[in-house]
Amino acid sequence: MFGQVSLAVFLFGSAYAGTTIWSGSFNPFPTVSAFDDWSWADEVGTYQWYIHGTEPTSHYLALSPSYKNPADTAETNGLMVTIDSTAEWNSDMERTELIPQTTENLGTGNLFYHFSLSTDPAGLNVPDSTLEHQILFFESHFTEIKYGVAPTPTDLQWMVSSQFQWGTPLVPGTWYNFAYDIDFTAQTVGLWFSTGGSPLTQVANNIAAPTSTNSEDFHVGVLRIVNTPAPENWYISGVYIENGPITTAIGSGNSTGSSSSSSSSSATSVTSTPTTTISTPSSTPTATVPEYGQCGGTGYTGPTACASPFTCTAISAPYYYQCL
Template identity: 65%
Template structure:
């Protein structure tokens, strides 16, 4: 009985060290690509708004599968393959396929951590000679970019239009990120890792015009130039948390649960 109580107390301690999820962008709310179409301005349901895309069916741009998620993420069963192509134009001649949080939560106050993982493969690989804007805010105060800067093959973190950090965007590797945004202090920092490694701070806080109306974080990709061939981007582990940052890529709930179980002796010694 004592060991069970101790395990419970330690589980609570593990939970206290993890952040609090403000909004979950898990793709497990959707069984097929067609489920994204259930959202509309008149029927605002689900985790995401879905209106920034071309005229084709949603299956042209979005696909769900267990193979599309980061295996290290324990809080979702499948990830997203997002495809941009010459038929993905929206309100411009640029290729765009982007999801927006559907939530009543305030995603623009205090210090929040915007988590996500992305990957590319050799097949339908992004063109490193063309500028891409990735997981960005409407004002572009912070974002990832690809196909711009030096070298153009780097995945780069931008703040206010200036590159702050970059890494070689090699195929077949999951790149995990968290934007650490202090909306009150007007700064942005970056945490990053690859595959199942824990997040580490790779970019110190930089002054930025931090702001959001909680409905302008673009979970997707914009390519400046519209031309063939199509490109595939893989996205997983999307969520926003407050409090202490969760550095485990497994996720907030999974990290707390697995840590408590280990401490309770279910998986051997911690």
Template identity: 65%
Template sequence: MFQRAFIKRRESRSFITGLCTVADFDNWSWSNEVGEYQWYIHGSQPTSHYLALDPSYKNPADTAETHGIKMTIDTGATWNSQMERAELIPQTSQNLGTGNLFYHFSVKRSATNPPDSTLEHQVCFFESHFTELKYGVAPNPSDLQWMVGGVAKWGTPFTADTWFNFAYDIDFSAGTVGLWASTGGSPLTKVVQNIAASTSTNSEDWHLGVLRIVNGGGPEDWYFSGVFIESGPITTAIGDGSSSGTSVPPTSAPTTAPPVTSAPTTTPPPVTTTTTAPTPAQSQWGQCGGTGWTGPTTCTGTFKCVAVSPPYYYQCQ
């Protein structure tokens, strides 16, 4: 499923062939840190309860991969708190936080075990949450929304059985982050130009997976494909690019974004963004603080801002 070297150069598309079964993820442990991904943020069930590998789980446009991965969360996926989590983290000695890097992944849901839009989800994020996707949050709970410092900058309806392709365009040197996106097999286009962010990583705090804030609701299946990290210039093709797809439109009337900070390899269409001002106070189970957080820091009603994973994450409880 995943690439052998985390930082991919344009002339190389070698992918891991050793991950043939879910049991291969269990070869990693704190006493035996082998392989490309750490698998320890999950519930107490066997790995096969949360992860599944299969050719049908990948974006068919990506012919370079053998398998995609299905991640399942449910009320048994509790890890160190009331949150439900299933996540993979890089196991690498490479520096994944310097210069201009592009964090690629594709995500999909189906009509079976769909995500609950009434509950907040954090998807493919860094420990400090300086950038991430969210689902089940205002202003459009049924959209996948790209966030910078907890503020929505772009979103699209999270329709079933559609592959949504993304690349986080992170300039760690300049302290900026932008977004590339498409659906299906269409090439990535830049949908949000780079904006200022508290970019930082220790190279092993990139969380590939999903965190559901509240331990409740039914089981959910999330599908991931096309996961790799590269230095610039960006690779915009999804696999061989032969499948049908579209550039992903924003959900509401956009405004012009600031100039791009680094030249892409292809000329994108006019760049647009949407912005949403943070609310004066955060609701129950919402984020209220942490490293790089620029959203609300007070809670509604009698809820208090509690340190869940200090200094990175605080939550209204």
């Protein structure tokens, strides 16, 4: 029912600095039943949908404006991904995952894989930090977000080939925006990050990694290592892949809730070359950052003073500082 969708639907106006080569927007899906239109016999739409349990699609996927980053005004809905004991896939692991359906080459040059993550603000069906989770990962796991693993199980942690590189506490209701900076030519990967509607900044420099993809092995979803009955819900929005320069803006830059208060109404065009400029708290701030908001780090240009009684704390110096 889908066919090829015009790139104009996905470029979201002038806010984008790079060229979007594949969009994982959920706008083409009026209901979750539309994901079932895809099959190996009829590979339509923008996502392959086959890694899930035996229950109907509506058991594992749900669409709602409540499941998207409020700053991402181009998206109508976000996606809630559910895993539970019924989501067993080829082993005792639980998996609910979408995969790009595309003819584009998603593994050449310097590409930026964007996505936003959150969990229920009321703390419903929250992830279990005692269980290992692999989130938005490649089949070879050369880059991924993990949760429930060392060194800090309660953090969202960026891993490269299973080695910890960077992390931030997972707080229900906070939106976490990521972009994998993957140079398939140089065989390196780095990370860009922000919360809420704040623009992305590079929080980890590119490092060597066995970067490769067949363009159909980026898993937009969650894998939970141990099978357990407890359901968990993860919210995903803002999924797209672009050819640089990176787009740092998150939609309109406006967001509500417990995420960062800094905003941007247009994109900042930057390259993946690391910068040595580091923002530190100012003695004469013009705005304050709420708890868990970003307050400093490499390339950061937003407010640096934290609302009382919070302190701007180094999470991954010199790349990222947060009000805690």
